[in-house]
Amino acid sequence: MLSTMLRAIWPWTLLGAVQVQAEHVDLASMLQKAPLQAKPHIIGLRRESVPVYRRGKIASFKTSYSGVLQLGVPKQELRVVFDTGSGNLVLPAAECKSEACLMPHRKLYSQRLSNTSVPINSDGSRVHPNELGEQVTIGFGTGEITGEFAKERVCFGSDARNASVDALQDAVDYNPLCVEMSIIVAVEMSSQPFKSFQFDGILGLGLPGLTMSRNFSTFDVIVHSGLAAQPRFGVFLCDGEFGEQSEVSFGGFDPRRIMEPISWSQVAMEELGYWQVRIRSIRINGEVLEVCMDGTCRGVLDTGTSHLGIPAPYNKDFEKRLQMDAGDLLDCRNADAPMLEIELLEGKVITLYPFNYMRRLPLRDGVTVGSTEGVRPKGDAAAKVAGVAGDQQLEVLPESPSVEPVTRHCSPRLMSVKLPEPLGPKLFILGEPVLHRYYTVYDWQEKKVGFGLAKSQRNRVDPAELRGQRGQLPQEVDMLLMQKSMTLAAREEHEELEETSVFLQVQISVALHV
Secondary structure: OEEEEEEEEOOOOOOOOOOOOOOOOOHHHOOOOOOOOOOOEEEEEEEEEEEEEEOOEEEEEEEEEEEEEEEOOOOEEEEEEEEOOOOOEEEEEOOOOOOOOOOOOOOOEOOOOOOOOEEEOOOOOEOOOOOOOEEEEEEEOOOEEEEEEEEEEEEEOOOOOOOOOOOOHHHOEOOOEEEEEEEEEEEEEOHHHHOOOOOOEEEEOOOHHHOOOHHHOHHHHHHHOOOOOOOEEEEEOOOOOOOOOEEEEEOEOOHHHEOOOOEEEEOOOHHHOOOEEEEEEEEEOOEEOHHHOOOOOEEEEOOOEOOEEEEOOHHHHHHHHHOEEOOOOOOHHHOOOOOEEEEEOOOOEEEEOHHHHEOOOOEEOOOOOOOOOOEOOOOHHHHHOOOOOOOOOOOOOOOOOOOOOOOEEEOEOEEEEOOOOOOOOOEEEEOHHHHHHEEEEEEOOOOEEEEEEEOOOHHHOOHHHHOOOOOOOOHHHHHHHHHHHOOOOOOOOOOOOOOOOEOOEEEEEEEEEO
């Protein structure tokens, strides 16, 4: 299907950075301009939890955060993950026949039904009727898509306002934000991880190095169109237990969501396109670990990753130090476990407690829920790093008839990262455990990342008060157990999904569609 290869970029050259000289954004075609006293635009995000089964029982959950887009005229509404670890807007096409696209919950984008959609090539040139355009293949930490290109009217957020009333309500704007931009329309999507989630596509918020061109970069188009009050966006993620809603803020940060002044860290190796910062040291219970003593550690902020990524083989040591005996705990986030500190080069210390990094549900010995491969290049690229130390497979052990008492453990939400230079080898992925505790701000102009303690209910609780409390099963488990107990049927075989979901972009290639 793909014949003439136009570009194939190795992940360790620019790790997905395809620099295409495209036509400049036509500012005259933009749909609106920011008023003089523009406010940050708030887009609410929905947290989704998908149960991960082992031996027929719920062992953990994989999560995602998605918001609403409206595309074209007439409007087509789809839901996308807002992902700082990738660079393009990817939507499933109506023509896609992959298993993930055919799921009953999946909404598909139809170019044919949109009066404003224009098929294009990666350089922005129009694809005329009966002409063959280009296709792109993008590999993520987990999963892959193949797609074509289009120019379309895109509005971020929905018409329905879902905002709480408070004293700072006037500081933000909940109206949709609309631009004209280039998008990728996926004609193929891998089953994992896309099949199991309710969202439809991915909206990349990485720097220009991860995009096909600047016309494909959502936030770059917003900034250069004059719609952003400031060339910044902010992210607030929470677990939703206290009725709070996660959100992304375009054009500045939301002052209602932060408890302390912002501390800034400069982006490292910005040409790669990732929001990555330099790490000075890592400490567990005050002990400085060896991993970052050579000064080469960096961390990528990735809103599309559900875990904390640790470079192999050091992930084994982290796991050993943070894993605890569960005893009679029902909620491992209350375990009396060590404090984890990540000190950034500029001096900011990211502090994580068990309720930030622990999996909620205890696991019985011999059961694992994480990926056996971690984050690594795909295909031929993977073969070149297969010899990275610590590349040991973890397997779910078979059920045994032993009558010995069942022991359970609390384990951290960690995954191994095995990426070569220049991004690796000592690369940490700062996913949900960090982003639940800290509100993060991304400065597009000055290329820096800001951290401030998030103003969430969870952060108002003293960690010492939670230690040792037995806790309770999450609502999802109670609900599913109740449903199962009322159903008379043969035992249901659940697909054993990987717990991790990683939308960090690791490869990209463009080819002529023939």
